[in-house]
Amino acid sequence: MPTNPVPVASAALADPTRRRVMPGTAGPASPILTFLGAVGTVTGSCFLLEHATSRVLVDAGLYQGPGELRRRNWEPFAIDPRSLDAVVLTHAHLDHCGQLPRLVKDGFDGPIYCSAETAALAAIVLRDSAHLLEEEARYANESGWTRHRPALPLYSAQDVEQTLRHLVPVLYDERRELTTTVGVRLHPAGHILGSATLEVDIAGEVVVFSGDLGRAGHPLLEPPAPPAAATALVLESTYGNRVHPPAEPDVLAGAVRRTIGRGGTVLIPAFAVDRTELVLLELERLERAGLIPRVPIYVDSPMALEALGVYLRALHDGSPQLRGDRAAALERLGALDLHSVRDAGESQRLNAPDQPCIIVSASGMATGGRIVHHLAHQLPDSRNCVVLTGYQAPGTRGRQLQDGARHVKIHGHYVPVRAEVVDIPDFSVHADADDLVAWVASAPAPPTTVYVVHGEPDSAAALAERIEDELGICAVVPTLAERVRVD
Secondary structure: OOOOOOOOOOHHHHOOOOOOOOOOOOOOOOOEEEEOOOOOOOOOOOEEEEEOOEEEEEOOOOOOOOHHHHHHHHOOOOOOHHHOOEEEOOOOOHHHHOOHHHHHHOOOOOOEEEEHHHHHHHHHHHHHHHHHHHHHHHHHHHHOOOOOOOOOOOOOHHHHHHHHOOEEEEOOOOOEEOOOOEEEEEEEOOOOOOOEEEEEEEOOEEEEEOOOOOOOOOOOEOOOOOOOOOOEEEEEOOEOOOOOOOOOHHHHHHHHHHHHHOOOEEEEEOOOOOHHHHHHHHHHHHHHOOOOOOOOEEEOOHHHHHHHHHHHHHHHOOOOOEOOOOHHHHHHHHHOOEEEOOOHHHHHHOOOOOOOEEEEEOOOOOOOOHHHHHHHHHOOOOOOEEEEOOOOOOOOHHHHHHOOOOEEEEOOEEEEOOOEEEEOHHHOOOOEHHHHHHHHHOOOOOOOEEEEEOOOHHHHHHHHHHHHHHHOOEEEOOOOOOEEEOO
């Protein structure tokens, strides 16, 4: 369970008649959509809707991956945060919510609407993000490998606590008025707990945002709800040019058996929210079936442990998001030789474990967190194995390992890669190309235009082409900062 409660937003923040548009910034007469992020890349989700006196932001995510993308996190916002009436979040992953503290720090004082589970998970994710940013800045200053004097965090823990006071939980399928001309409904997206697709009504026109869509066969969550009829649909394309291969459960079992047999450690970089839960469920299944030996399993991520608490609470509360045929599997995790690692000293000892074991630690793309320290110590040892469990964005250490890199740079040093690297796409909870096309086709009426975002260029282009060829709908890959009318 979360160790710190989520602050409750004041009623005044959620008043749709409370204007925040700065003088001279009145919006356009027709509804306008501006693509402020997640264009040409899978991270940095951020979209602006404007009409007359209304200004609403959908998501405010961090860029992850290559340095040229991460540097965008430090650039001034394309709009004055003080001019925004509200923000709506699709879900709690960092590339969708990670810029919120900067937004508040720079003057945003309105409500941030999201599902109750997203509010709980975003508190965990953002607190962890601030901690990591502060620790990385401290480490860079102490070690001297930074080019900045001094290195500063993007935002602080204090900025996060201020941000959490703006979160306003809303129910699925409940219309919430954001301004006098903008309303929103959240619908289940089946990606992670609390994830939502957004149905935004702006001056009588409907814009649907997919956020990140889940797979129909998610091990824990019910599939996404169909999209509403809309003028415009903003669609993710993370897997827009490929289809998930059939599951191969023997791959993980084989990797664990080989590694434990040679006295090594299995390192599993896993996203703290949702992915860690799925990895643990599969390890429990394999151990119960006698397919892997019983060894200590360390969850070395305070954030993952808190997120697991949110999932267990949803299970005990009977959340309709959880699949009835699988949700009870969460309760069987207690049968594992499971160890929760919260103390930094204990985590450091896992850099050189005294017996074969499995370590599950964030982040999933090895861009930060405790997994980076484990990799620095354990990649040079050929007894060990790194198991990649999902999408690895270009420029991340996870992608470098996936592509067969012989060394990776960690904390200013190049580390040789002698450990075995195993890639298991089975754990991805992103809809693939077939899922995405089917979801668009399931709308009660086709949208006028589909805008394909949140994917690498080849992936976005391929999905747009499929939508046009198979569904006969105009599908466009927008450019960064492009503005389009949605009437």
